[in-house]
Structures are given as structure tokens and as C-alpha cells.
Amino acid sequence: MTVILPPLVVDVRVKEAGTRGFRIWFPFVLLWPLLIVIVGFALIVALLVDAALCLSGARYHHYSLLLLKSLHLLAEVRGTHAHINSPDSLVDVDIY
């Protein structure tokens, strides 16, 4: 069984020439409880829609699977790093 683990921390640093710049270090883990509630609610709705579509004979009835795979896609963002250093700006994005 695949464990879906959304990002834990998102770290964004932006600095432009002549400015102080800013840094957002956001512990995404704090949003997990909210995410669980939203996904749980959406999953129930999607399951009901899928069941209705299946009973009505529709060929496509995979909305709940689509939702889970979308969450999986979000989880796979972990490990993304981008570092851009141009003469005008410096941007760092790290997702753990």
C-alpha cells in the first residue's frame, strides 16, 4: 500500500537586487489536519457521485480515484528544489 505523505515543510526565499527580500518557511504539516478534513469530505462526495454514475451506467465513474491520485501527486512534490541566481534576483524553493 502506498503511503500518501504530503509535504512537511515549504521553504521559499526571494531576494531582489536592492531589496531586503523575504523568506517563507512554512511547516505545511500544520495544514495536514485541515487537509484530512477537506479530503475526507470530498472523498465521501466523490464516492457518492461515483456510485450514482456507476448505477446510471456511465462509463466514467472514477472521481474518488482521481481525488486520491491528485493527493498522491501533491505528496510527490516532496524533494523538489529550485535555486535561481540571476544578477537581479535570488530565488530558492525547497519542499521537504
Add this chain to the structure above:
Amino acid sequence: MSEERTRILGMLAEGKITATEAETLLDALASAAEAPVAGTPAPTSASDWPTGPSASGTPKFMYVKVTGKDQVDVKVPLALLRAGLKLTSLIPPQAMDQINESMGEAGMSIDFNNLKPEDIEEIITSLREMEVNVQASDGNNVRVFCA
């Protein structure tokens, strides 16, 4: 002590996060600093990244490196590509038709309906042999490879 560790411990002390959440965050920081193990983040320092495609094995990341006037280092997990391609097979047909039409208008005639799950692993493995080198007119050198 790193700035991130101090922040996590500060949040724990202020009661903003629980001990379990603090432990999870500290574990994530520790695993990011260690050598890459399956399922854990690789080193974040671009100097530790591979300089070219891996000779064997399944590639884990796609790297984009720009050297010259601009310095760009981007590392994207190939698991993200894998998950994205798998997601395309679940997109409702009506939406997929619109996506294909829009991509066709943009000059990318890729029909995702023809993409089978078994093809995805083959694509990922084949990416190991891919390497793109571009010498731009502005002096920048762009390299794209998977390792």
C-alpha cells in the same frame, strides 16, 4: 543549531505544534541532510547533486542546470512525473479531450488517452539515457538530465 531546528523548537516551546509534529519536522530536516535513501529527500545543496546522468539504475530526479550569466539549479522528483502521468489516465474523457485540443493548438500533439500505465515505467527508465545540452546565445549553458 540550524535556523530551522531553532524555529521548530521555538514553535514547540510556544505550544504552536505538538511534540509529535515537532519530531516529524525534525526527522524531515535530518533526512534532508543525510544521503539519499529510497523515499527520503536528497541533499538540498546543489553542489552535492550529480553532474551528469546516472550510468545504471532507475533515475530518481530530473535536474536542470543553467550556468553562465544566470545560475539555475532545479531538481524535480521523477515520482512527480510518474504520479502526473498516472493521473492523466483518470481524467474524465470530456476534460481530456479539451486538454488534448489545447495541447494540439500549442503545438504539442500528445494524446494522453494512448498512454498506458505499463508505458510510464518504461518512459521513466528511458529518461536515464536522456541528456539535453543547450548553449544559448546569451552565454548561458543549459543542461537537463536524470539521475
